[in-house]
Every structure is written in C-alpha cells, then in structure tokens.
Amino acid sequence: MRETLSGVLSFCMAEWRWTVSRRLSLLIAVVAGMVPAFTALGDVVIYSNAFEGSVGAEWSMLPEGGSQWTAPPTGTTPLTQDGFLGEFGNCMVTLTLDNLPAHAEVSVAMDLFVIRSWDGNYDQDARGPDFWAYAVDSVPTDPEDPAQWDSVTTFSNWDPGTGPRQAYPLSYPVGDFPARQGASENNTLGFLFDDGGGPVVDDAVYELNTGVLPHTGGSLVITFGADHLQSLSDESWGIDDVVVTLDVPEPGAVALLTLGTLAVLRRRR
Helix, strand or coil: CHHHHHHHHHHHHHHHHHHHHHHHHHHHHHHHHHHHHHHCEEEEEEEEECCCCCCCCCEEEEECCCCCCECCCEEECCCCCCEEEEEECCEEEEEEECCCCCCCEEEEEEEEEEEECCECCCCCCCCCCCEEEEEECCCCCCCCCHHHCCEEEECECCCCCCCCCECCCCCCCCCCECCCCCCCEECCCCCEEECCCCEEECEEEEEEECCCEECCCCCEEEEEEEECCCCCCCEEEEEEEEEEEEEEECHHHHHHHHHHHHHHHHHHC
16 A cells, blocks of 8 residues: 555656646746847838928038038939939038937938039049048038048049049948949939030939947937038039838837746646
C-alpha cells in the first residue's frame, strides 16, 4: 500500500513539474515572441506637402544678407503647371515642426528642382562652385561656412559630356561626377535659359533623402540653403513633394505583450 501511494505521489509530482515547466516555457515563448514587436519601429509620416495650395507658417525664408525671416514664395512649373516652393537663390529656407510624438529616428525626402545654368564644381571665377546644402536641427549663423551644414554638395545643369562637373551624389569637394549625375528628370519642368544662342529648357529634378537620422526631440528644424548662385533668371532652385517620416514604437505592441502574458498566467492558476 505504501509503495502504491508513493508511486502515485511521485507520478503527481512529475506531472506537476511537467505542467509548470510547460507553462513557464510557454510564458517565455510568448514574451520572446512579443519583444521583437515591442521594440520594432514603425514609419509614420508626420508631414507632407506638394505645395499645390497655400504654404503654412511652418515654412520661412531668410534672404541673403537679410535679418528678417519672411514667408517663402511659391510657383508653378512652366511646362506641367505643378506647384512647388520657390524660386530661391542665395538664401536659407526652414521647415519647423513641433509637438512631435515619441520617436527615435527621422528621415526627410523631397524633390529638389535645380533650375537653369548651375555650374557645379566650376571654380575659375565667380560663376561657381554652385552650392546647395541642408542641416537638421540647426540654422547656420554663417551660411558660407560648410562646417555649419550637415551636407553640402554642388549641381551642374550643363551637358554631361562637356560641361562643368558636379559633386552630387557625394559631398563637395569629394564628389566629381558628370553634370546631371543622379537626376531623376532632365529638362521636364520647362524653365528657360538663354546663354546667347536662344532660350532653351534647362532644369533637373533630384529625388533627395537624408536617410535615417537619430532624433528624439519634440521639435524638428530642417534648413535648406544655397550659395554662389547668380540672379534668379540665371540660377535658382525649388522644393517639392516634401515628406518627413518618424520611426515610432508600434502602438499595438505593448497591448499584445500584456495580453499574451496575462493569458499564460491565467492558465497557470
């Protein structure tokens, strides 16, 4: 009888250990399965603008040599009649976004219009180099100082085979590429330039992206600027299709983790 009772008790203890072990393993599996979802980041577009209407107060412009920020101009492309922000010359343009949700990273995508006779890396006289730059979370106090920008490059709208070369898609002075290297469109906007032989269409579109940048602040300031350009009738630039994306925690991840854990614990009781 004692041997029988002992055997029953041993069996019950083994069954209990197996049940606890199985449920503990299940709990670990659930938690492990939820952790990637909990830590995963999702892309959330917090700002976009194609400039087909009025421009909000989030945009401002500081003219070359000026001290007062003003509302930037808007225009339409001559050929396609698409709205865009610009035309700009030697100036700084800022986009300011406030009250951002919690996030870890930011990326900015946009179309850059390079309009008329940009001279790229050309540095033999005052016609160049023709600089374009951007900075994230800063506004340069001296726009001519490359160290105050996060990225500085040049563009050339000349014939790729014979004209001045450009730094893009790398930074200046590292980059040395044929004119219009990396452009997504050439001479599609309809801006005219006359270099003495009669007016011809002269423009290029570049699809730019800052890539993913670390950022956690509640506000974001993005500054764009250009330098060494001639008059607007000779060299100018514009911005279109701006998209700002944040990487934020997936909102459902915490709830899934909590529900999964509670379900396992409830079964254990």
